[in-house]
Amino acid sequence: MAEPDAAGFLPARHHADLGDAFFDVVEPADFPKHVLRWRNDRWARRVGLGNLTESEWIAHFGRFEPLPGSLARPLALRYHGHQFRSYNPQLGDGRGFLFAQLRDPVDGRLLDLGTKGSGETPWSRGADGRLTLKGGVREVLATELLEARGVNTSKSFSLIETGENLFRGDEPSPTRSSVLVRLSHSHIRIGTFQRLAYLGDQDGLRRLVDHSIRHYMPDAWSEDEGARTLAFFERACANVARMGAEWTAAGFVHGVINTDNVTVTGESFDYGPYRFLPVYDPKFVAAYFDPVGLYAFGRQPGALRWNLCRLAECLIPFASPARLELAVNGFDGLFAGALARATLDRLALEHGEPAADLDFVSALYGFMASSGVPFERFFFDWRGGPESERRAGESPAAGLYAGVDFAPVRAGLLGRRPTGAANLSHPYFGGNPCTLLIEEIEALWAPIAEADDWSPWRAKLEEIATAAEAFGTLIPGRS
Template sequence: MTLSPAFRPSARHLALGDAFYDPVAPADFPRTDIRYRNGRWAARVGLGSLDDAEWARHFGRFSPLPGSLPRPVALRYHGHQFGSYNPDLGDGRGFLFAQMHDLRDGRLLDLGTKGSGTTPWSRSGDGRLTLNGGLREVLATALLEAQGVNTSKSFSLIETGEDLERGDEPSPTRSAVLVRLSHSHIRIGSFQRLRYLEQGDDILRLLDHAVETYRPEARRPTSAATAVAFLEGVARDVARTGAQWMAAGLVHGVLNTDNINVTGESFDYGPWRFLPTYDPGFTAAYFDHAGRYAYGRQPTVLLWNLTRLAECLLDVAPQAELEATLGGFAPAFRAAFVAETLRRLGLRPAADPEADKRLVEMFWTFLEASGAPFEQAVFDHRGGRLSAGRAARSPNAEFYAGEAYGVLREALDAAEPDGGAGLDHPYFSRAEPCTLLHPEVEAILEAVNRADDWGPFRAKLDAIDAMRVAYGS
């Protein structure tokens, strides 16, 4: 086996004990055709030297990685789905396959699966993933990473040779197994399950594990103080990730409590969409009839989910302190939203924070009033005063007129470009930015499904990677 000697495996999650997971066996797939492997992140965790046969054996057959988990485990959790509590959740078509450390910063990372077979939590499901679903997640995570969002990484996608029946796409449809690289799979729903089952000792055990493993800075002399500091850290990071979604124009689509983890990292992309134009009511999931998870409601939903986490800590810490900690979410989100908008626009923070707030408000007001294409408008104005020529030459130029735009233009011209804005990269000499709007994604999937043509998929990934380099992500 050609593992890098730098590979640092772990089986840290097993320290929690078997009350938190169930050992499972992966499905035995007819085929293992590698469709995507993330070479950059494989190298970063010491797995870049695997050849294709070894890659398929580990990420299609799930042969254990030396020194990590001896067999996969399906994690136990509950959660609120579209506001309704579901005690029958858990890893139903995935499992935790392995853990290892990031060779750059030492973080503990998980390799978790999607579509790897049935588990005790599958209910009536087949435990499989459609190839379309896997391709969509690869594309989403690639673009979000390129834009600097704190997201999981799609690590591997292998087509598995089964025909699946689904009610939301033409069937039979092709099958795949996805492996995601993520900084923790401990969810708000992991705590909710223990509260529902009235397992107070296990809440303390999970809290202690999460603090020691992911948030050592939250350790305090007492469990109560530790719980409050832990909630504060989770809320701060969730606020930042939510602000990044908003600045990226992402609608996650399914912000259930089992899709929010304790590191604040964004993961599990199903019916996501990117905004064509600014629209607070824009939804991603066709089944989100009430718009619960619409673009503009995402910050409110995140706070609602964090409140569910706080409820799980009520027997550990005083309610007043937990509530006070949640009170910090809104200002943390607002500050992060300003910072993330400036980052996307390639601008340095001003000496006067109020000036930054005014500029950001003007930019978003312009987006709403003008109806300009979202990502194009961000692209056209990156670099502040250095963007004037690009904006004038833009296919969007018709939107950049009038008194409201003139006021915004003056504010952009007065702002200081960030030295790391990457404007000298060829990406910014293009007329249009890289996007992943719904029609583009559908065209990529159609090429694969109708003609087994992988060219558009690979071309889009190449374009996204150019964007990532240009943005310095």
């Protein structure tokens, strides 16, 4: 079997250094077949795995033969968490594991290859440890479009159909099975800290804080325990605020913002029920099992702040409670500033004075909420601000831009200079915006379920890649 690219693949195994109190060594499922459905060649090339043949790819990401120099065996990670605000000490990786770690040769970041649907673990709680093929198909779509829209997200690295019939209550059964591999910056969740606090394991908490700083926030290191713990928490708050702001600017509703689904690095991941907004609607809910709208679109920032409060509680033995509280109280300001930056970046407009940017963004989303303009249509029509005035005047939504309510938004758009990222000469901006509403996802799944026809799904992924190229968010693989 060929080795990964020796010049680019940089294996690591730092999570194993935490010790076996943080994970369980597990065995992957033995699947009856392996059909490769998605291979993220762009990111594979970037991290030195692009030279693998299909059979080698399946060996590593379907049968989980270890990558040289990385983890010798898969690790099911241990954590707890609040699920819809109810604490659950019975969580942990129930259908996934940490398969490998590696370094990004471009920026040096530590990366994880983690799985979803790879079999039962000690934390499966009677479930089968599997992933439906539809779930895998949906996650690939989510991560590709979020990356295109500038969200710091996990990457769907591999999707392999595995030949089993699964029974689920929320889709027609039996249904097809799959195993997904994600490329992520970290799998250290708020719930990872909660578990140690619940067990009263202060030594473990210290080790986890220091591990997180060394590998994800090295600039936060200090020989003073209180200072470095506070610096760690402040960076976690900034990371999570930025993630929430990027969700808002992308029109994305995560659906399940539990503490086990939020990492301290602020990388969006774990896409079960999710939605992209048709129009700006703070009450829009993604999960059918969220009847009160706890995680509705407009409540996502508050949910993230609540989760950070739970992280702060875990850190009280090591840092000043008053300083931790002060950091949490700064979340709203962090989120507002990050939302202004993310929104202006989506429009390819230069940032200005913070107060003016905040006022503009507030007016912009107020207009979107009151007018009912299609969410992605607005960002498509007005990318580049003054450079798109004519384009916007020819849009199907042009009538909405002619009213008096739009006047302050128009002034803000036309009064800002475009950045070099506007890229309006790209053919993408001569067509229609790339969207991914729930009706579209169902329409993409239907031919797969009925006739094993993957062509519409692959065409959609090409469309998303074209949008990413136009937005300048398409991260090139290494040649």
